[in-house]
Amino acid sequence: MELWYSEFHTGNVKLSVRINRQLFSGESEFQRIDVFESEEFGRFVALDGEIVFSDKDEFIYDEMVTHVPMTVHPNVKNVLIIGGGDGGVARELIHYPQIESIDVVESDKMFVDVCAEMFPDIAQGLKDERVNIYYEDGLRFLRNKKARYDLIINDSTDPLGHTEGLFTKEFYGSCYKALRDDGIMVYQHGSPFYDEDEVECRKMHRKVFRSFPVSRVYQAHIPTCPSGYWLFGFASKKYHPLEDFRPERFDNLNIETWYYTTNLHRGAFMLPKYVEDLLEEEENSL
Numbered sequence: 001m002e003l004w005y006s007e008f009h010t011g012n013v014k015l016s017v018r019i020n021r022q023l024f025s026g027e028s029e030f031q032r033i034d035v036f037e038s039e040e041f042g043r044f045v046a047l048d049g050e051i052v053f054s055d056k057d058e059f060i061y062d063e064m065v066t067h068v069p070m071t072v073h074p075n076v077k078n079v080l081i082i083g084g085g086d087g088g089v090a091r092e093l094i095h096y097p098q099i100e101s102i103d104v105v106e107s108d109k110m111f112v113d114v115c116a117e118m119f120p121d122i123a124q125g126l127k128d129e130r131v132n133i134y135y136e137d138g139l140r141f142l143r144n145k146k147a148r149y150d151l152i153i154n155d156s157t158d159p160l161g162h163t164e165g166l167f168t169k170e171f172y173g174s175c176y177k178a179l180r181d182d183g184i185m186v187y188q189h190g191s192p193f194y195d196e197d198e199v200e201c202r203k204m205h206r207k208v209f210r211s212f213p214v215s216r217v218y219q220a221h222i223p224t225c226p227s228g229y230w231l232f233g234f235a236s237k238k239y240h241p242l243e244d245f246r247p248e249r250f251d252n253l254n255i256e257t258w259y260y261t262t263n264l265h266r267g268a269f270m271l272p273k274y275v276e277d278l279l280e281e282e283e284n285s286l
Helices: 058-070 088-093 109-118 120-127 138-142 161-167 169-178 195-211 262-268 273-284
Strands: 003-008 014-027 032-038 042-047 050-054 078-083 101-105 131-134 149-155 179-190 214-221 229-236
Touching (some): 014 109, 032 109, 050 058, 058 149, 058 179, 058 214, 058 229, 078 138, 088 101, 088 120, 109 120, 120 131, 149 169, 195 214, 195 229, 214 262, 214 273
Parallel strands (some): 078 149, 149 179
Antiparallel strands (some): 014 032, 032 042, 042 050, 214 229
16 A cells, blocks of 8 residues: 655645655644655655755755855854754754854654654754753744844745744844844745735744844745745845855865755846745835
8 A cells, every 4th residue: 555645735746755664753832843755855854844944955044044144254263044944944054163162952752852863863963062952932032132144044844834933033132132233034934925914924934024224135946835936035234145245265165965056056146037026016015
């Protein structure tokens, strides 16, 4: 008997993956966590029925939220990751010797524990001595932080349920206060292709564009994401992701990547016209 895992991307579209077996299923106080093993994507984890990452494509997301800001900001020492309990973003950050501390704020300890057991190669990033894990709500953690971080990476899941507060105007304002005068925030911007996802993309861009003097959007192609197409937001108090981009910061470290390159960095900010149009519409509506 064949076993298939299906995730609805819209009411009319779903992604189905043939699975070999289910490795874990559990309910934390925040969400349902399932881990499957598949032929095509290796192991993958789903939260409340939505695939978060897989062995085969997690490197795309983690590299793009890490190396893009790190090759723009000249002196990142203190980093905050909101979410990131799988350890993938931390794994990319620890390649940079100038970083002194990486604070990971993850509300769901069960998720961290499951990833450590099921995805040890990804979770290894959390073992670095510079990493501090805080099991609490990201917005609550941020509220009393001022001018503390050079880089904030919002690695939370979609804006529903217990992570909904991480996509509000208050959250972005709190990130702004927690950043130093030249700080950068990078965040997942969702997929703009389907109509219902486009609505959230518009809302997110409107809020961030109002909060930061520099606000740009870039892209990546991730097979397990809705439509296989994903956007990221780059928000900064000072630095522009292209004008202040210094590829030598990355090249000199000889970091091995599978997706990110300094050539791709530039190309990632060249968006399809329909995406440019929806972003400009939100900017001009303010």
